[in-house]
Amino acid sequence: MIPEPVIFESSHAGRRAFPQAPASLADIGDLPASALRSEPARLPEVSELQVVRHFTRLSQLNFSIDTHFYPLGSCTMKYNPRAANRLAMLPGFLGRHPLAPDEHGQGFLACLYELQEMLKAVTGMSEVSLTPMAGAQGEFAGVAMIRAYHRARGDHARRVLIVPDAAHGTNPATATMCGYEVREIPTDAEGDVDLAALKAALGPDTAGIMLTNPSTLGVFERRIVELSAMVHEAGGLLYYDGANLNAVLGRVLPAAMGFDVMHINLHKTFSTPHGGGGPGAGVVAANERLARFLPVPIVGRRDDRYTWLGEAERPDSIGRLSAFMGNAGILLRAHVYMRMLGAEGMRRVSSFATLNANYLMARLQAAGFELAFPARRASHEFIISLRRLAQDTGVTAMDFAKALLDRGFHAPTTYFPLLVPECLLIEPTETESLEELDRFVAAMAAIRELALHDAAEIKAAPRSTPVRRLDEVKAARDLDLRWYGRPRPPAAP
Amino acid sequence: MPFIPHTAADVGAMLQAVGAGSIDALFDEIPAALQVEGLPGIGPGLPEAAITRLMSERAAADGHPLCFIGAGAYDHHIPAAVWEIAGRGEFYSAYTPYQAEASQGTLQLIYEYQSMMTELTGLGVANASLYDGATAFAEACLMAVRANRKSRSRRVLTTRALAPAYRRVARNLLEGQGIELVELPLADGRTDIAALAASAGADFAALAIQQPGFLGTLEAVDELTDWAHAHDMLVIGVCNPVWLALLEPPGRWGAAGADIACGEGQPLGIPLSSGGPYFGYLGCRDALARQMPGRIVGRTVDLDGRSGFTLTLQAREQHIRRSKATSNICTNQGLMVTAATIHMSLLGAEGLRRVAAQCHANTRSLVQALCALPGVSLAFAPYCHEAVLRFERPLAPLLDALSAAGILGGHDLAADYPELGHALLVCATEMRTAADIETYASTLGRLLAAA
Amino acid sequence: MSAVPAGLKYTRDHEWLREEADGTLTLGITDHAQRQLGELVFVELPEVGSVLAAGQGCVVVESVKAASDVFVPVAGSVVAVNEALEQDPGRINTSPYGDGWLLRLQPASAAQDLLDAAAYQQLLDTTA
Known part of the structure; x- marks a missing residue:
C-alpha cells in the first residue's frame, strides 16, 4: 500500500480552494492592530481536489463496520442505518441555531420528546435527560445525581462508591471526578459479583454501587434482585451502566432490576455512528427517587407544544453539562432508528x-x-x-x-x-x-x-x-x- | 426484519449448534420475574419511506429563519466536500483507533488535526478533541489545577467576559472535586483591569480569559497574561478558532504566552444543528502534554521502519489509570474532527482569516443599520465579530415579534447580564447579505415605531 | 528470574531502599517491578524539598500499557531526585538498582515492616 503523505507536505504557497471563502479580505481597520496576528498560521495550502483525494485515501486506510466484520466486545459495532444519517442531516435540522426559540424547533423537539418517551419505555425509568454527550458524561450525571440525593437528605457520610473489579475503567474514573472514593469488590469464579464481599463492603459510608448487567464478562448477574436489595438496605443507590443494554433490550427493564439511575450509550444500543471515536450520546434515565436531579435541559410538552425545561423549571437539577443541549444530531439518529424498529424490532x-x-x-x-x-x-x-x-x-x-x-x-x-x-x-x-x-x-x-x-x-x-x-x-x-x-x-x- | 439478516433456516441451524430449543431459551439465566413480554408505549416499526416523510415534515416545519444570533455557535458556510467526505462509511462507522494498523486513516487525520490546531493556537500540543467548548473549558481548569506546581490552589480565576454557559458547565463538572471558579468584574464590557489588584494577594491555579470576549469586546490579553504569570497562575485562553486565524493566538499573549488554549470547534465546518454534536479543542505548551486529558495521536515507526500513527500517552487515561485518570473521558468527537480537518484544509489560514474579517464587517453593517433606529445604541466599542446593542425597553416582546416575522434578532442578555439593562448580543456572519441586514433593520424599525 | 540484591531493604509493593552513609534513604523499584511494567516511557518525580507521609504516592512510572504509583514506606523529605530519568526513563529497565534509582529521602522516623532480600525473594516465589 502506498503511504499517504501528511497533508502539510502537499502544501504550496498561494494555492487555495478559492470558492470556499470570501473573495477578498474585508476592511477590519477598526480593530486595534495590537490584537492582530503578527504572522499567519501555517495551515496547508491545497486545492479542493487535493483535499478530496487526500481524505478519501485516508478513509481507505480504515477498517469500519461498512467494510469489515467488527466483533469488538463491549462496543456494539452494529450496522448504522443510512436512513438515520440522512434524515438527521435534513437542512431544517442542521440549520437550526441552538438559541433559536422553541417556535422554530417544534419538529426537532417533537423528535426528542418521542425519544425520551421511548427510552423511558425500554428502561422502566420515570424520566430521561438526553443531554449527556457520551457514556462517560452520562455516568458523571448519574453519579452526581446520587451525590445530590444524599446531600439533599443531609446524609454527608456516604463517600464511597462500590465498583466490581470487572467494571470498565470509566466507572472508577467517574467516581473520582464526583469526589467519591472507590471500593472495588471481586467477582466469583462463575462471573457473578461476590455477594459476601459486597456485604462486607456495604455500610453507612456507602453512597451506591456502579454495575453493568450483563457484566463486562459477558454474563448476566443472576442474583441482581438480591444484590439490589442489599445495597438499598444499606442506604445506597444503584447505578446501571447501560453499556450492555443491547443484550436485554425489550426483555429486561433496568428499573425492575432495582437500579435507580442509568445511562444508555445511544452509539451502541441505538446504532448511532462511532465516527472513529465519537460523537456518542450517553442519555441518562432515573426512577422517581432521583428524577428531580436529572441534568437539564429536558424537553417538556404542554398542550401539544414542546418546550425546553431548564434550571427554572427544575430547580433540583445537577445543572447543564454542555454549552447548549448535547449532541442533538446524534439524538435524531437514535430517534429514527427506534421509530424504524418499533417495539417488536427492539426485542429482536x-x-x-x-x-x-x-x-x-x-x-x-x-x-x-x-x-x-x-x-x-x-x-x-x-x-x-x-x-x-x-x-x-x-x-x-x-x-x-x-x-x-x-x-x-x-x-x-x-x-x-x-x-x-x-x-x-x-x-x-x-x-x-x-x-x-x-x-x-x-x-x-x-x-x-x-x-x-x-x-x-x-x-x-x-x-x-x-x-x-x-x-x-x-x-x-x-x-x-x-x-x-x-x-x-x-x-x- | 429491520437490519437483521437471519432466515428461519439460519435460526434453526444456529439453535441446533448451540443446543437450545428456542431463542427465548438463551435467556434462561435471567430470573423469569424480571423478563417482560412487550414494550407498552412504543408503537410498531416504520418503514424507511414513512419515517422519511415524518422527519422531512418536521425538519421543514422548523423553517429557515434569518439568524442574527451568535453567542457561541455561528452560521458559517460549510463547503460541500466537507460532509461528503466525512460521511464516508470508512470514517462514519469506524471505532476508536485502538487497533492502529487498521485505523491509519483516522489516526493520520487526527495527527493532521492536532497539527492544524497547534498552528491556530500557537501552542505546541493539541489533543484529539473533547465534547464541546464548555466541557473543554472545564477540562482546561482541571488540567491547570493539576499542572500548576507553584500553586496548590483549587481555585480558578475567570471573568464575566467568559461565556456564561462555560462558567455554568465548569461549575457543575468541577464542584465534586472541590474546584471553585471566581469571577472578575467587567468595565465597559471587558475584564476590569483595575479590579486585578484586589485578587493579587489571593492564590489561584489559573486565570481564564476569552478572546474575543463573550460580549464581543477585545480583552487586554497581553496585560492579563503577564499579570497572571507574575502571580504564579497559569493562563487559559478561550478562543473562537476561526478568529485565531486573524487575532494573535494564546501562545503569543504577553511575554510568555498562555499555557492552555481551548474553545468551541463548531465554527470549523460543523452545522449549527440545535447545539450539537460539536467538538471542543484543547491545546497546551509542550511541557504540559502529559497533563492533557483525552486522546492524543503520535507519529512513530513500524517494524519495517515506515512512518505510522498511533494513540499515545494512554497511561493517563481511564482504561489504564481507572480512578487516578486525568479525566473519565474515553472518547473524542471523532467525526466532527474529521469534518473540521477537511474544512480547515479547504479554507486554509487565508480563507479562515477572510471569514473572520467578513463576519466582522457584516456585524459592523448590522450595528450601523440598527443603531440608526431610535432607541437603539451600541453598548461597547471597539467590538469584534459580535456586538451588544442597548434598547430602551424589554427585549422579549420585540424578539418574539421578530421571530414571528422569521428573524432571530439576537441573544437577549437579560438573564446572564442583568446589570446591562435591555441588552442584545447580535452577530451577522459572512452568510448574511446586505439585503438580510436591511430586512432586519426595516422590520425592527416598524416594530419599534408601532409600539 | 528477577534480581534481588542482598543488602537492600524491600517493600511488599516492589520498591527497594538503601541506607546511605549520611543517613538518607535511596528509593527505587525492583527488577521484578520493572519487568512487570515493561519498557518505561515516563517518570513523574516529586520536587526536591517535598515532605512526604509514610505510604504516600511520590512517583508515577509509566509504560505504554500501565501506570503505577510508587509509595514511600517511610515519612521524610525529598533531598534528591534522579533527574536523568526525565530524559531517559529506560534506565529503570536496564539498571533498576543502579542508574534507575528514583529519589533520596531524609527519613523523619525509622522505617517499619521492611523485608530483607531473602524475605522479598520468598514473596516473589510465593506470588509467582
Missing part, C-alpha cells in the same frame, strides 16, 4: 444479538478455544482466553488480534476485562449474518492452527495492513504530536 435486537453470540461461542469452543465461563450462557458477547495457547506457543491475544486483521476481520476487544488473562471479548451484534460468523470461526481456527506450528508467522502479523506493528514505546518516549515542516525545536525542559 436482543434476541439475535444473543443468538449470534451463543452460536459463535459454541462454534469457537468446538474449534478448540477455551471459554472464560464455559458453564454460562453468553449474553450478547463472551470471552475466550488464550492463556494456554500463550503458554504453549507464546502467541498472545494481541498477536491473535493482529493476525485477524490480515484475514479481513477487525480484532475483538483484547485485554479487557483485566480479570481474564490473554482474553478476547467478542461481540458479533445482531446485524451479522450466519455466513459472516462462519467465516470468522474459520479464520480463528486457521490462526490457532498456524500458531501451533509457526508461532513466528503470527508474531509477524499484520502484513497486509497499511503499516505493520508500530513502535509504541518510541511514540511515548519521543513525542511527535504535530507536523513542524522544519527542524523540530528542542524538547521542552
Whole structure:
C-alpha cells in the first residue's frame, strides 16, 4: 500500500480552494492592530481536489463496520442505518441555531420528546435527560445525581462508591471526578459479583454501587434482585451502566432490576455512528427517587407544544453539562432508528444479538478455544482466553488480534476485562449474518492452527495492513504530536 | 426484519449448534420475574419511506429563519466536500483507533488535526478533541489545577467576559472535586483591569480569559497574561478558532504566552444543528502534554521502519489509570474532527482569516443599520465579530415579534447580564447579505415605531 | 528470574531502599517491578524539598500499557531526585538498582515492616 503523505507536505504557497471563502479580505481597520496576528498560521495550502483525494485515501486506510466484520466486545459495532444519517442531516435540522426559540424547533423537539418517551419505555425509568454527550458524561450525571440525593437528605457520610473489579475503567474514573472514593469488590469464579464481599463492603459510608448487567464478562448477574436489595438496605443507590443494554433490550427493564439511575450509550444500543471515536450520546434515565436531579435541559410538552425545561423549571437539577443541549444530531439518529424498529424490532435486537453470540461461542469452543465461563450462557458477547495457547506457543491475544486483521476481520476487544488473562471479548451484534460468523470461526481456527506450528508467522502479523506493528514505546518516549515542516525545536525542559 | 439478516433456516441451524430449543431459551439465566413480554408505549416499526416523510415534515416545519444570533455557535458556510467526505462509511462507522494498523486513516487525520490546531493556537500540543467548548473549558481548569506546581490552589480565576454557559458547565463538572471558579468584574464590557489588584494577594491555579470576549469586546490579553504569570497562575485562553486565524493566538499573549488554549470547534465546518454534536479543542505548551486529558495521536515507526500513527500517552487515561485518570473521558468527537480537518484544509489560514474579517464587517453593517433606529445604541466599542446593542425597553416582546416575522434578532442578555439593562448580543456572519441586514433593520424599525 | 540484591531493604509493593552513609534513604523499584511494567516511557518525580507521609504516592512510572504509583514506606523529605530519568526513563529497565534509582529521602522516623532480600525473594516465589 502506498503511504499517504501528511497533508502539510502537499502544501504550496498561494494555492487555495478559492470558492470556499470570501473573495477578498474585508476592511477590519477598526480593530486595534495590537490584537492582530503578527504572522499567519501555517495551515496547508491545497486545492479542493487535493483535499478530496487526500481524505478519501485516508478513509481507505480504515477498517469500519461498512467494510469489515467488527466483533469488538463491549462496543456494539452494529450496522448504522443510512436512513438515520440522512434524515438527521435534513437542512431544517442542521440549520437550526441552538438559541433559536422553541417556535422554530417544534419538529426537532417533537423528535426528542418521542425519544425520551421511548427510552423511558425500554428502561422502566420515570424520566430521561438526553443531554449527556457520551457514556462517560452520562455516568458523571448519574453519579452526581446520587451525590445530590444524599446531600439533599443531609446524609454527608456516604463517600464511597462500590465498583466490581470487572467494571470498565470509566466507572472508577467517574467516581473520582464526583469526589467519591472507590471500593472495588471481586467477582466469583462463575462471573457473578461476590455477594459476601459486597456485604462486607456495604455500610453507612456507602453512597451506591456502579454495575453493568450483563457484566463486562459477558454474563448476566443472576442474583441482581438480591444484590439490589442489599445495597438499598444499606442506604445506597444503584447505578446501571447501560453499556450492555443491547443484550436485554425489550426483555429486561433496568428499573425492575432495582437500579435507580442509568445511562444508555445511544452509539451502541441505538446504532448511532462511532465516527472513529465519537460523537456518542450517553442519555441518562432515573426512577422517581432521583428524577428531580436529572441534568437539564429536558424537553417538556404542554398542550401539544414542546418546550425546553431548564434550571427554572427544575430547580433540583445537577445543572447543564454542555454549552447548549448535547449532541442533538446524534439524538435524531437514535430517534429514527427506534421509530424504524418499533417495539417488536427492539426485542429482536436482543434476541439475535444473543443468538449470534451463543452460536459463535459454541462454534469457537468446538474449534478448540477455551471459554472464560464455559458453564454460562453468553449474553450478547463472551470471552475466550488464550492463556494456554500463550503458554504453549507464546502467541498472545494481541498477536491473535493482529493476525485477524490480515484475514479481513477487525480484532475483538483484547485485554479487557483485566480479570481474564490473554482474553478476547467478542461481540458479533445482531446485524451479522450466519455466513459472516462462519467465516470468522474459520479464520480463528486457521490462526490457532498456524500458531501451533509457526508461532513466528503470527508474531509477524499484520502484513497486509497499511503499516505493520508500530513502535509504541518510541511514540511515548519521543513525542511527535504535530507536523513542524522544519527542524523540530528542542524538547521542552 | 429491520437490519437483521437471519432466515428461519439460519435460526434453526444456529439453535441446533448451540443446543437450545428456542431463542427465548438463551435467556434462561435471567430470573423469569424480571423478563417482560412487550414494550407498552412504543408503537410498531416504520418503514424507511414513512419515517422519511415524518422527519422531512418536521425538519421543514422548523423553517429557515434569518439568524442574527451568535453567542457561541455561528452560521458559517460549510463547503460541500466537507460532509461528503466525512460521511464516508470508512470514517462514519469506524471505532476508536485502538487497533492502529487498521485505523491509519483516522489516526493520520487526527495527527493532521492536532497539527492544524497547534498552528491556530500557537501552542505546541493539541489533543484529539473533547465534547464541546464548555466541557473543554472545564477540562482546561482541571488540567491547570493539576499542572500548576507553584500553586496548590483549587481555585480558578475567570471573568464575566467568559461565556456564561462555560462558567455554568465548569461549575457543575468541577464542584465534586472541590474546584471553585471566581469571577472578575467587567468595565465597559471587558475584564476590569483595575479590579486585578484586589485578587493579587489571593492564590489561584489559573486565570481564564476569552478572546474575543463573550460580549464581543477585545480583552487586554497581553496585560492579563503577564499579570497572571507574575502571580504564579497559569493562563487559559478561550478562543473562537476561526478568529485565531486573524487575532494573535494564546501562545503569543504577553511575554510568555498562555499555557492552555481551548474553545468551541463548531465554527470549523460543523452545522449549527440545535447545539450539537460539536467538538471542543484543547491545546497546551509542550511541557504540559502529559497533563492533557483525552486522546492524543503520535507519529512513530513500524517494524519495517515506515512512518505510522498511533494513540499515545494512554497511561493517563481511564482504561489504564481507572480512578487516578486525568479525566473519565474515553472518547473524542471523532467525526466532527474529521469534518473540521477537511474544512480547515479547504479554507486554509487565508480563507479562515477572510471569514473572520467578513463576519466582522457584516456585524459592523448590522450595528450601523440598527443603531440608526431610535432607541437603539451600541453598548461597547471597539467590538469584534459580535456586538451588544442597548434598547430602551424589554427585549422579549420585540424578539418574539421578530421571530414571528422569521428573524432571530439576537441573544437577549437579560438573564446572564442583568446589570446591562435591555441588552442584545447580535452577530451577522459572512452568510448574511446586505439585503438580510436591511430586512432586519426595516422590520425592527416598524416594530419599534408601532409600539 | 528477577534480581534481588542482598543488602537492600524491600517493600511488599516492589520498591527497594538503601541506607546511605549520611543517613538518607535511596528509593527505587525492583527488577521484578520493572519487568512487570515493561519498557518505561515516563517518570513523574516529586520536587526536591517535598515532605512526604509514610505510604504516600511520590512517583508515577509509566509504560505504554500501565501506570503505577510508587509509595514511600517511610515519612521524610525529598533531598534528591534522579533527574536523568526525565530524559531517559529506560534506565529503570536496564539498571533498576543502579542508574534507575528514583529519589533520596531524609527519613523523619525509622522505617517499619521492611523485608530483607531473602524475605522479598520468598514473596516473589510465593506470588509467582
